[in-house]
Amino acid sequence: VNGTVNIAVIGATGYTGQELLKILARHPTATVTAVMTARPNHTPPPPALPVDAPVDPLDLDRLDDVDGVFLCTPHGAAAPLVQAAMQKGIKIVDLSADFRLQDQAAYQQTYGQEHPAPELLAQAVYGLTEHYRAEIRSAQLVANPGCYPTCILLGLKPLLDHNLVAPDATIVADCKSGVSGAGKQPGDRNVYGAVAQNFLAYGVGSHRHGPEIRQQAGTDRIVFVPHLLPMFRGMLATIYVSLAAGSTADDARSCLREVYANADFVRVYDRGQPEVNRVQHTNYADLAVADAGVEGQVVLTAAIDNLGKGAAGQAMQNMNLMLGLDEEAGLS
Amino acid sequence: VNGTVNIAVIGATGYTGQELLKILARHPTATVTAVMTARPNHTPPPPALPVDAPVDPLDLDRLDDVDGVFLCTPHGAAAPLVQAAMQKGIKIVDLSADFRLQDQAAYQQTYGQEHPAPELLAQAVYGLTEHYRAEIRSAQLVANPGCYPTCILLGLKPLLDHNLVAPDATIVADCKSGVSGAGKQPGDRNVYGAVAQNFLAYGVGSHRHGPEIRQQAGTDRIVFVPHLLPMFRGMLATIYVSLAAGSTADDARSCLREVYANADFVRVYDRGQPEVNRVQHTNYADLAVADAGVEGQVVLTAAIDNLGKGAAGQAMQNMNLMLGLDEEAGLS
Amino acid sequence: VNGTVNIAVIGATGYTGQELLKILARHPTATVTAVMTARPNHTPPPPALPVDAPVDPLDLDRLDDVDGVFLCTPHGAAAPLVQAAMQKGIKIVDLSADFRLQDQAAYQQTYGQEHPAPELLAQAVYGLTEHYRAEIRSAQLVANPGCYPTCILLGLKPLLDHNLVAPDATIVADCKSGVSGAGKQPGDRNVYGAVAQNFLAYGVGSHRHGPEIRQQAGTDRIVFVPHLLPMFRGMLATIYVSLAAGSTADDARSCLREVYANADFVRVYDRGQPEVNRVQHTNYADLAVADAGVEGQVVLTAAIDNLGKGAAGQAMQNMNLMLGLDEEAGLS
């Protein structure tokens, strides 16, 4: 790609869409030519959007001159937009859940509806950037991972891939997220009085990111419990792993260091613990491995910004790769 | 005990001491006759303490006419006060860590100093009220449990006692606490900018409550990781348990219901999840068991107020029992 | 009244109604015999209400055996309930705005609708307890003041009544409230992401409490601006007063001390400033007067809990007086 690229954003009124617009406003070579929403009257636009483009009603013709489109729509709503964009030959990063599960039946079971475009599933590349960089570069459609799967898999996948985890052992992923993950629409769950000075687990045993995590990890023995933190953005996963015989916490740490040696957005700690406020408003993922104090057990912690690396940041990384741009453009 | 009882509080300037004074102010038959601190100039007293008694420098003679004394002093400092009070025949609830570990060597290893009064260890009763009620009633010295051990053990101990947990399986206790657990003394860890909109694990594999939890649970295979919540008070433990063969989540829930059938301060949920804001400013412990979505695994959640049931509330419960009063006095 | 009194609460699902139930649960001589809501399906009841009475649909027959009823309904909805209760001869504390403004036209202008029961306006006593104690004792209908008027008037009214304020000078009342004042219904204004780490003025020049404040203060020259604090409960008013010629900050402070000498719930500071966390979960109002650093100007600060002294607490105080009970019952 020579010079600048033209970018459209669909679904710009939510937290993720707005975060993406902020990133695009700092991007050196991307021009936002269309910002559209399928719910134009949903929320009055804030007085000063980070980019100058107005938020318009959805108009697929406006995709004709764009190089890439981000879809920040709810699950189920992305598929027809993907189909339209595929036909126009545009690069697509879909931030919804529609193309994350490769299996049609799993989608139906998890999201309670038939998959709206099963014929496209095979073409979708799972956008966990650091692990599928080559596939993403040549993809036309990237399914941007969920925030929880991103956080867990960045830490866990290298250990699984390198056989550092005891086979058949149960893995526990105890995750805590800021409330922005629940979206902008006011409700009983994100009203201030229900969030501030409160904490709870939710979706125990049934959260929709569970199947996505297990699919990507390649094992069904992952217990995943999300919790709601009394804060706005950022996420921490505490992952409890039984090591394979003969492996140590140092081995696990070394593995992460090697896997991410060239990954600018993943920082592996030598000592100390990740803190959410070190990754907020960034695209970083911070990882640490510590001895659990119990024979053969390690504690793997991972912190990301759920709106950054967990959504808009990773989406930008993926689009950069798909368009042949510098992977870090707009993100550092 | 006929009529009212006289109570002394030593170490009244911290969060726990102040919470205790609030409880005592509502107590129908307890009179606070002495509020003392070993650090009288440490913090200027707030303009309106919940009880009228002034905060005085430490004076052991003032224990002569009291029936019970609460020690809210730092670990290591409680032992000489306990010795003095024992000699006076006073009932003692020690909220410090000095008498929680029954083993002298474990104390030294955990707290980095020789135990200051090993000869008293055998007399100390562990004050997990609902589980040691009879022993507490006849004790002169009760070691009030740590907040994390209270939260974890109330949920876990019944399942262990009734053989519902798979033998030799690792148990994970992922705990999250409000920052009041770190005390009132300002430092890098509890300054507002380090807590608000932040979240992190700490003391991974090395927290001092680990040995206490394992001693009381009777197993070394408990991984315990505490985290710091961006809120003031309250705590949630998410406990991951492999069930014994043939046992189910329903069995675990029924077990808790039976064990706590007559425990007014423990509420076992049929459905839904405990939330910290339902137990704040109370002496309640809320428990739930849910299927983990992975064969043979359950998720046990427990919420308490770390300053309430996790400290001052349980201390009051214990003192009530020791003095022959209504267990709930001052607490409901 | 001999023995216990029977109390009904209508509109029990909001923050104010729940606070009132907590107070009533601690009340030594009040029995809650009916908890009703006109919106029974509005919000699922929390798992553990502070009192045992179920929340039932509205049924006016259940008022037959009660001595007093609290109305926690929205403005406009209280009037028919007041009419029904008046006919039954029951004591009524109306926490809505329906009877706060004595003037029918002012009501219509402020609330955008005709007054639903103008014939009752003359019987309503304004429930600023410390200032209208005698009238409240003999009233059948008390209009419980708004939270902002309570906070401002407790500080300002004594200075106006004792001619310590410069005639014709503009008085500024800059007020800041926790978000619970906006109610429990989720919306764009009280969703967590709009409140936490944010602050703003609202209703500048147009807030509905403005006419109520000016009516009670007896002057039109009060500029009142409310702000939304990133916290749940509690309120502070900073009131800027030009003193009458010859008067000093000490005079103003002495005036407050004398006026509130026998008022157990009003604390006048000698030095230092009120803090909202000293009045949260209480019925206290904390007041201070400080020199403004500009000739003839003083700064009067007042802190209350908007759900306590600003709503449910003062309502309880008023009901206690109306029923001949101890004014402090349930509140200390």
Added chain:
Amino acid sequence: VNGTVNIAVIGATGYTGQELLKILARHPTATVTAVMTARPNHTPPPPALPVDAPVDPLDLDRLDDVDGVFLCTPHGAAAPLVQAAMQKGIKIVDLSADFRLQDQAAYQQTYGQEHPAPELLAQAVYGLTEHYRAEIRSAQLVANPGCYPTCILLGLKPLLDHNLVAPDATIVADCKSGVSGAGKQPGDRNVYGAVAQNFLAYGVGSHRHGPEIRQQAGTDRIVFVPHLLPMFRGMLATIYVSLAAGSTADDARSCLREVYANADFVRVYDRGQPEVNRVQHTNYADLAVADAGVEGQVVLTAAIDNLGKGAAGQAMQNMNLMLGLDEEAGLS
């Protein structure tokens, strides 16, 4: 200046210094060649500073090759550094209070010590960028304004300069700041338990920014009261102004629009109110004028980020002007 400029930062461990390093890391033509602190062991450096330069102990020789230096030191400590830098001919932005007051006696009275370098006072330009742009461009030493003065003066100064304020009327500036304004050093005032869910006025009639505000406004009749918000960063000033006879809120708004027509960082609202979360992490100042609901009175509101436009952002603006760079470099 051709190509890049070399920049030093002294006092890099506090919130302001770190904010400045973040801004400099995004600056297109500035290179940070020295990051020094006079308290090298004060706080352990965070694991990932926003710029790569290490934090070194103070060494004045390292100023030899820099074009500009930022001083983020406490008041009293800046003067000797200013003297050294002046002799080296370096451009200096001093973020401390040492050169904000033009009058030596006022400094002594306000800061309780003799001015450390009175001979330099005449050379210091007050860095309220939008109002002293020409002077700043040619200055060698800029005294960066305090956060409260910046917030208040951006709104108030145009109205005073254009005679829209009633002569001799008292002006009230009620200000609310996030706790980061109190600095990073832990203490009783910024510990989490004292800030969260709390609110209070402080420094009533005596805050050190009062003389600075009055000096710049050219009137002694400004009552200034700061308050501490339960949040980290950002600030709102609510300013109560009696208009000059014949003037209206519209006149005041038009005046602000004209004065700031070419000021990219000042946004004047047509309607609605500034919110702190729209200016956090930016260099914007948002202003609004509203009718107060009382004859002749308007309410002027101003929001800034106390660490941005109120400190590091404005400092960068000033340095850009002093070095002949684009005023917005690093800030948009």
